[in-house]
Amino acid sequence: xxxxxxxxxxxxxxxxxxxxxxxxxxxxxxxxxxxxxxxxxxxxxxxxxxxxxxxxxxxxxxxxxxxxxxxxxxxxxxxxxxxxxxxxxxxxxxxxxxxxxxxxxxxxxxxxxxxxxxxxxxxxxxxxxxxxxxxxxxxxxxxxxxxxxxxxxxxxxxxxxxxxxxxxxxxxxxxxxxxxxxxxxxxxxxxxxxxxxxxxxxxxxxxxxxxxxxxxxxxxxxxxxxx
Amino acid sequence: xxxxxxxxxxxxxxxxxxxxxxxxxxxxxxxxxxxxxxxxxxxxxxxxxxxxxxxxxxxxxxxxxxxxxxxxxxxxxxxxxxxxxxxxxxxxxxxxxxxxxxxxxxxxxxxxxxxxxxxxxxxxxxxxxxxxxxxxxxxxxxxxxxxxxxxxxxxxxxxxxxxxxxxxxxxxxxxxxxxxxxxxxxxxxxxxxxxxxxxxxxxxxxxxxxxxxxxxxxxxxxxxxxxxxxxxxxxxxxxxxxxxxxxxxxxxxxxxxxxxx
Numbered sequence: 001x002x003x004x005x006x007x008x009x010x011x012x013x014x015x016x017x018x019x020x021x022x023x024x025x026x027x028x029x030x031x032x033x034x035x036x037x038x039x040x041x042x043x044x045x046x047x048x049x050x051x052x053x054x055x056x057x058x059x060x061x062x063x064x065x066x067x068x069x070x071x072x073x074x075x076x077x078x079x080x081x082x083x084x085x086x087x088x089x090x091x092x093x094x095x096x097x098x099x100x101x102x103x104x105x106x107x108x109x110x111x112x113x114x115x116x117x118x119x120x121x122x123x124x125x126x127x128x129x130x131x132x133x134x135x136x137x138x139x140x141x142x143x144x145x146x147x148x149x150x151x152x153x154x155x156x157x158x159x160x161x162x163x164x165x166x167x168x169x170x171x172x173x174x175x176x177x178x179x180x181x182x183x184x185x186x187x188x189x190x191x192x193x194x195x196x197x198x199x200x201x202x203x204x205x206x207x208x209x210x211x212x213x214x215x216x217x218x219x220x221x222x223x224x225x226x227x
Numbered sequence: 228x229x230x231x232x233x234x235x236x237x238x239x240x241x242x243x244x245x246x247x248x249x250x251x252x253x254x255x256x257x258x259x260x261x262x263x264x265x266x267x268x269x270x271x272x273x274x275x276x277x278x279x280x281x282x283x284x285x286x287x288x289x290x291x292x293x294x295x296x297x298x299x300x301x302x303x304x305x306x307x308x309x310x311x312x313x314x315x316x317x318x319x320x321x322x323x324x325x326x327x328x329x330x331x332x333x334x335x336x337x338x339x340x341x342x343x344x345x346x347x348x349x350x351x352x353x354x355x356x357x358x359x360x361x362x363x364x365x366x367x368x369x370x371x372x373x374x375x376x377x378x379x380x381x382x383x384x385x386x387x388x389x390x391x392x393x394x395x396x397x398x399x400x401x402x403x404x405x406x407x408x409x410x411x412x413x414x415x416x417x418x419x420x421x422x423x424x425x426x427x428x429x430x431x432x433x434x435x436x437x438x439x440x441x442x443x444x445x446x447x448x449x450x451x452x453x454x455x456x457x458x459x460x461x462x463x464x465x466x467x468x469x470x471x472x473x474x475x476x477x478x479x480x481x482x483x484x485x486x487x488x
Contacts, residue, residue, distance in 0.1 A: 039362045042358040042359070045362055090333070172335050172338075173331055176335040177331035179334050194338070197338045201335075
């Protein structure tokens with residue numbers, strides 16, 4: 001089975017059946033339904049604790065009307081985190097490396113925050129386009145710049161996640177290939193490469209968690225501005 | 228702040244739980260049907276209570292992923308090393324027949340495998356202890372409430388017993404009070420009696436004094452009148468006569484004394 005470097009980024013199909021739905025819903029299996037029991041087993045306890053703490057921390061700076069987004073943020077975080085972490089296993093497909101998925105998550109959510117801001121408090125939402133304390137001659141230029149920055153946000157959100165994960169996976173593959181090819185020829189160099197690979201894997205684990213967190217954090221910040 | 232957070236935690240938890248629980252049922256018009264779709268596969272009749280309790284800990288595994296049941300299954304036929312031989316044989320078979328091809332993903336798999344094993348070995352016990360501590364804290368809180376309730380109830384029992392003992396002594400108290408009151412009444416009565424006699428005696432003394440005064444004044448008046456009348460009745464003739472008599476008496480006395488001497 002010859003693997004090229006593109007195979008891990010192809011949307012998986014099996015005998016013509018697209019498996020993307022399976023890839024997207026697999027993380028659901030890893031999070032058992034919270035029981036009605038008072039004391040749960042370790043898995044459920046830890047997951048509930050994590051979700052509770054995370055949501056509490058994330059919603060701390062939001063005012064009350066932003067708390068409606070609690071379930072969305074928590075589930076998005078858990079979803080992205082599990083997809084990213086599962087993607088680090090070999091021979092797995094990571095849906096978050098696909099720009100389509102990330103833009104599909106980023107654009108509607110960002111647009112929702114903008115529309116909420118424009119509908120409920122249009123003056124305040126438009127006021128964000130001009131930072132406080134700008135000198136008067138700069139105002140027109142700054143408005144244009146801020147508008148561009150506003151519209152770049154969904155793009156940045158989606159592309160950030162895609163690029164980070166794709167780059168990470170690609171790097172792992174490249175360095176693993178280097179180690180694999182060098183192993184019969186120059187074992188010492190191969191061992192060095194393997195060490196680099198180990199460190200890179202550690203980094204990728206961190207990046208997987210951080211990127212998911214950054215995605216949700218930025219969305220909460222956009223919501224904070226507009227709600 | 229802490230109550231707000233725990234209430235918030237609880238509400239989020241409940242919200243997520245409800246979302247998870249009702250996701251299937253409420254997700255689509257056919258949602259209710261999806262739950263019933265597998266009903267034909269049920270072997271036993273549905274019974275909601277009493278629910279058998281779920282095991283507290285997960286099944287035993289060896290080397291992190293292989294359930295202990297496999298080892299027990301193979302033990303009668305192949306002994307202790309049976310499953311290991313099976314694993315090694317399978318692996319070598321897949322490698323030699325190139326069913327599994329070693330490529331760069333293998334190296335990547337080794338790398339991530341090292342990271343996972345290292346992470347689990349290093350942080351596993353701590354995380355498990357943390358999860359256990361979360362549950363223990365929950366139990367401890369409930370236990371504290373229970374203990375507090377028990378101590379307060381036993382304290383209430385003690386106080387109730389004390390009150391009952393106090394109630395028994397109340398009859399003694401009543402007797403003492405009755406005695407007190409009786410004594411007070413007696414004292415009061417005696418005082419008033421004394422006062423009455425004193426007043427009566429005063430009035431009688433007054434009358435007696437009045438009578439005495441009357442008599443004395445009469446006496447004095449009478450004596451004065453008698454003296455006055457006697458003094459007034461003494462005429463000058465009588466006065467001379469009495470004086471001459473006195474002188475002659477005196478002379479006679481003087482003669483007799485001279486004679487005696």
